Amino acid sequence: MKLLLSLFLCTQICWIGAAQDKPNPIDGEDSLYAKRENYVISARQKLTIFIFSTRYLNGKLFTNPGINNYYFPIAPLNIGLGFSHKWLAVNIAMYSPHLGKDKYDGQGSKYQNFNLQALAYTPRYGLDVLYSQNLGYFLGNYNGYVDVTGAPDKTPYFDMSTKRFTINLLRIFNPIKYSMNATMIGGEMQKNSASSFILNTSFSYSYFNMSDSIPEFLLDQMNQDAVFKKGNFYSVAFMPGYGFTWIIGKRFYLGIIPALGPSIQYKSMTFEDDHDNRFALSYRVLAKAGAGFHAKRWTAGFSVLYDNELFHLAPQTNIFNNNGKVILKIGYKINVPKWGRGLSKKMTKLQTKFEHTIHNF
16 A cells, blocks of 8 residues: 555656646636636536436456456446535435346345445546445346356346445646536536646555356356456556547537556455465556536536456456446536535635645645
8 A cells, every 4th residue: 555655646746746847827726716717617606406317337347268258237227316516526326226127037136236426626636536336247248158058048147246446536737728527517617618638546446246146057168267256456547638628509518538547456366266366567447528518507417437447367367347337417506505605615715725735745
């Protein structure tokens, strides 16, 4: 962990140092916000309440010699409530419809999921905190990739559980014209199309437990030297990227934020007949996108998260861990209630203090 923190600090210091070698057009937060008013409209005195629906895309692709197995979570839909104000947005899953029980064999009714997401974007910096938990998966492509002799009539159910916790730190290099808040949170609105270079530094923990539910017909076809049972995976990734936001008809927006870079991993893996701990170097792909519209009171749109990381298990055997989701939300802006105005002021002071501290570091 000390190594990971040291790498992160070195990365940030190098980028900040490189930026300070050039004349800095921003001499303070007052100047920054004054200039931003020409390019970004901020609903800083409004509180947006929204309802959302999340569609999971948390597939796990296991590659084996001659066989690729793609697992998908059962009950991949969440419905929840959230809010956004100034630089912060939080959404929490409240309800997961139990759909499609009759499609799965065995204990197909034993499934659940939970999703928590918090986003915080100031003009220069950003923070993503993501947590997801899934229990109950099905094999999505077994008819096309494995010998189905002995397979059940219904889709094979797996009592597999997964957990994923991610903290992603962002540095935005065009804070005056470009607003990630506008695309991903909706608390701001860009007046014109703009783009920015973005640096992502991401810390993640992933957990997979295959349980004992792998059907015999599939188990016989897997790599017998690497029958994966469970594992804990830690990683830190450095992903440079670039964000584009196009403004259409003043009120509509479309934003895309792709990033790619190396990941340093520590893996603790349990196989059927073995246990292995090791460090590794791999890669990670992160992409976010958003589209919708802003009005005086209403806001609506959808956002997409694609987060894929390769974990090598054994020769010719890997896990492609895709943590993706599609979020559809509709929000309404209200004035901050009296009981929340003091907290709102503290949020402004906290943002100013944070940005001054980091900028002068």
